[in-house]
Amino acid sequence: MTRHAPNIRPIIRQLDDATANRIAAGEVVERPASAVKELVENALDAGAERIDVTIDQGGKRLIRVSDDGCGMTAEDLPLALSRHATSKIDGSDLLAINSFGFRGEALPSLGAVGRLTITSRAAGAEGAEISVKGGKVGPVRPAAGNRGTVVELRDLFHATPARLKFMRSDRAETQAVTDTMRRLAMAEPYVGFTLSADGRSLFRADAEQGDLFGALQARLAQVMGHDFIDNAIPIDAEREGITLTGFAALPTYSRGAAVAQHLYVNGRPVRDKLLTGALRAGYMDVLASGRYPAAVLYLTCDPQLVDVNVHPAKAEVRFRDPSAARSLVVSALRHALANAGHRASSTVGDATLAAFQPEASQPSSARRYQMEYRPSATARRASFDLQAPVPASPAPDHGFAETPSARFEETATDDSQVLAPLGAARAQIHENYIIAQTEDGLVIVDQHAAHERLVYERLKAQADSNGIPSQALLIPEIVELSESDAARILSIRDELAELGLIIEAFGGGAIAIRETPAMLTRLDGPALIRDILDDLSDQGASDRLRARIDAVLSSMACHGSVRSGRRMSAEEMNALLREMERTPKSGQCNHGRPTWVKLRLSDIERLFGRRD
Template identity: 40%
Template sequence: MIDPTQSAQRSPAKIQALSEALANQIAAGEVVERPVSVVKELLENALDSGATEIEISIEEGGEKSIQVIDNGSGIAKDELLLAVSRHATSKISSYEDLTQVATLGFRGEALASISSVSRFEIISRQTSEPNAWRLKSDGGAIWPEPEPIAGKSGTRVRVDDLFFNTPARKKFLRVARTEFGHIDEFVKRAMLSRMDISFKLIHNHKVVRHVEAAQTPSDQARRLAKLMGEAFVDQSMHVHYDAQDLTLRGWVGLPTFNRAQTDMQYVFVNGRIVRDRLLFHALKQAYADVLYNGRHPVYVLFLEIPVDQVDVNVHPAKYEVRFANGRWVYDFIRRSVKEAVRQPLTQADALQSDQQAQFESTRPGAFAGQQDSSLSALNSQAYFDFQKPGPDRVEDSSNTYQTQPSNQVDQFASSDGAMPPLGFAKMQLHGVFILAENAQGLILVDMHAAHERIVYERMKQQWQTERLISQPLLVPMVIALDVAHMLAWENHQAWWSQLGFEFEALGPQQLKVTAVPSILAKASIEQLVQDVLADTAAEGDSQRIDEYINSLLSTMACHGSVRANRPLTVAEMNQLLRDMEATPASSQCNHGRPTWVQLSMKQLDALFMRGQ
């Protein structure tokens, strides 16, 4: 054990400048953590060079060899030595450039750091030059002059024996399979981020991934299927939203297509691969209310934002970003994706039809026919007659499903004879499922789950319009707060009032609650207020009250929905189908389970081997 008193008594060491080699190795500790860090830096340089074809060759997980070849603009002979020097770059030249970085790389540290911990070779040629030029190093700080060599236009960088001169770092590397797994995942992200570029990934002389440039929507769909799986393409929707200077586009998975892990969540900011807590939280909130508990959504999304509104100079690895107006970005992403995944079927139908024309693909639940506006008008008349239950009231399961007069139910088809998305009911199966026929084939509906979502959405809408109704407390409640939480209340008093809460300040650290929203009359008010104030103090916002109320409404909707084994007439079943088509997120119940499935004629034919 080291005695700290002995260390303190030592004579102070003289301050001296570090050698260039040692300084580069220290810098490499930030930039080059493992083989995937090398691949990342070299791949970003290739993308910044304007390459349209990139090949990555790996041996033994990257420890033995990493090679990246591109057909980009190349590096001139007289700039090669600068390229491998620290803090030398062609991408920025002033502070103004740093505040609006449009390239993936900009620090000018990568090649110097990589070459200091490996046996390094770079060969590059510009189109205007008759030959390529090569530069080699064995980890030293002294570089020879570039030598001429035959080579194609572009750049080839080879990194051998990574960490050969830093054994302390090398011993922390994992087995080759693990290290290559990290490389494979990063290259996959790069392939998703730049659909316009051809990539090839080779490991131990075997091609692992190869994708051609995808310019058309149909090519992009095929590339997505190759990288994300056919199920992702079949069960996702294309989104494109614009708001002022922000654009969000890409693909979001249907709530019923989800994962146990967050392994299929990809977000790119101005083409840059990021892992941003704010963005992922916004997307998590967008799927709230429609995703099964404990499951995670899937998506591939591209956010485009003015470069002066995002700071990418946060960390040497450049995975983190900081937004000038984080709340603006958060709200835009949450609202956009929430709108997409909660679209009523009558709107999702038109969206999916457009996707089918673009992507030439079909997913379960997609419908071909456009709906007439008269269908929406009739849907707006459909209703389930219920009184808003109080917190201590549970709906009787014997309630009846209200229908329109039979002559209106028969008129749900549009004037041109087009069938509604969920078609028309044929029968009820075992008092649990509704069988319906639509243009594509057979629809199977879980009537309780579907009705549960309909009732839930209507109760939420009713709560939104009546949330100002407050209920005075018979005995006012006094809550002790710390200074930060008291300040959070003072800054959000108007918001609390809109929710139906009434407070009085009794002192610098005490609040008296005199009234609460009627729906929360029996909730644990003190704990709820404490939790919400903690959120607003830390994050400036809180979703707890809405989440609590939604959970309460969900429970009431479950008890207030039609139960299994309750017979429905054909008119009632058709009314339920029409209400589903007009209700947001009706493809999932309140707990995230699917409410209906589509069996196409092709699938039904296959079950009976018809046409084979």
């Protein structure tokens, strides 16, 4: 560690503008994607309806951003390149921010580390151009152009070559720019975006029309893919002046990493631990371990309720009431997932169909050998009766040499249950899977996984209505904490008491654990208290105790549900299907796996060559 000599007083110097701009650029512009983000946000603030971005070599050689916004005059250009000069705020209230940019650092920072040229024309004014090389601003020159602004940044970090050593490959930097464009495009559905890299088009999103919710849905389908929208639940909730909208995917449409989570606050893309933790808590008991939810959520509130001036990159925010924002996200997600009922993602059925595909696929022009008509139920029943095997002599096993792995139950001729979402039970195979016929296909149900979720939801409902029973400790456990930690854990004592954990102050920084949840027979109280404190420090809230209790209820449900290998009658199978249709979150078991898959009749017919 370098220190100055103890007997020599260091000299305080005023840094020159070029050095100050390079330091600022280190905070604002980390990589080419950061430069693209700042320039595109400037275009959005200018009211652009179309933004075109071109990059070369991942943005290290060239970044060009063109927009059709309001533009700038010749008099505006030199001022735009001055530090802390902005048209977004007047400085009277740093919380009244309704724009992406407001710090006035992006353009001078980019000019300090690259070769920057700005060409712009405002309505009713002549076009003008200005250049910056190595931090030195050139004169304003006349230029031709349409209304709007073109910012061209060449040789990024040429003035700070050490930064170039930290750049990744061209491919990685290009991917980072693409991700940035996608995030911004999801925030502004009424704006068209294009991205070209090294002469090829990488991303295009045309401006959407219609109401905001419909425009967002169309834009997300374009950016995230139709699979996401087809398997997503709309979110629309409001609490204490904060509105939450967006789409959250079904638990069975999960990802192996947090790559499909996009959070916005007042239209600004953010990476916020509070909101990310709330998103995870909303899916707490419906996701398998190691899986991550997919969601695009937009929080909107009065700018006075959130501080976006936390970091120069403006990717972090701070809420005036963090608990209100977190509880809104958690409760809205849980409510939406519960209302989704028995839904499971369509990708589960697609994967099932893929498993049925033969290894050597037939050409699409394969001849069809079947008649292209679908017989009536009466005709099918008569046909099946004629094709039934007739034993040569009476035999107890209906002509089978050994016990079959599939059992077909006699069902009533009333096929009204076929019209139900999960259809009418027709068979049980391998004593674990229920085959049900629907109006337009068939459903395969894992009887144990499905019943496990049903029992789990009943246990949770009983616990919520009757409370979590607690058990008094013969000798209270004393946990020594700092005074600040003790105050923090005692601030949520009422919430912990509802879950059966009773604590109280014990003098100084110590707390006493008087009672613990009765169902948690082996509970390390001090370790749990410290884990909860870690959650409070990191996320502002903790669901750790609730998760422990839910884990016990889940285990109880697992042992109390229909086991694999149990034969079920037709009445029992249909009763299970009807209860699944009524029960929230029954589309996935307690461990996040799907409880049922659906195969459309048209897809089944395609497997057998009945249709193209």
